[in-house]
Amino acid sequence: NAGVMQNPRHLVRRRGQEARLRCSPMKGHSHVYWYRQLPEEGLKFMVYLQKENIIDESGMPKERFSAEFPKEGPSILRIQQVVRGDSAAYFCASFPDGAYEQYFGPGTRLTVT
């Protein structure tokens, strides 16, 4: 069983461009979380998704950020009109129904120049 996959691993964008981060959960996992890690900080919750539903997006900035987890395909975190402050590592985690342990992907490191 492959682990949680994230791509790209590294992404460089100029200010004003769009960033799309993909997360493929482990097989059988229908719950996905996205976290952001700023340098020298812990991980901060952004959004919790189940298939085709956003359960909690209280950690997402109100503007420019959106997330989806379609019926087919990976979960996508989309950042429009990126700014330098968006530079961070973005991790997704998945887990199956009834479980408490979250499995993390390797992360996408976004650099905004």
Next chain:
Amino acid sequence: AQSVTQLDSQVPVFEEAPVELRCNYSSSVSVYLFWYVQYPNQGLQLLLKYLSGSTLVKGINGFEAEFNKSQTSFHLRKPSVHISDTAEYFCAALMNTGFQKLVFGTGTRLLVSP
């Protein structure tokens, strides 16, 4: 509100020495507690977890942690560290109020030197 505190941002230690990484949590509800390790430029790997039962939890790589409800602590210990244990360690608490949300501490960097 739930929070997790890791007071030590960095812990230097010599190889084969014991180590303790401290973690305290605050919560008015029952919590499930986790320790994760992050190696440079990698994701988080679960070291161990406390859900219920015995307060002494054993994990991978020789690590263990003790849940202390009265002191609201969940300190991580290893009796003898290796160079390869050099990494960032995160304590996290799972708040279960309708759905799960992991709350992370700010991390402790363990630096093992020969």
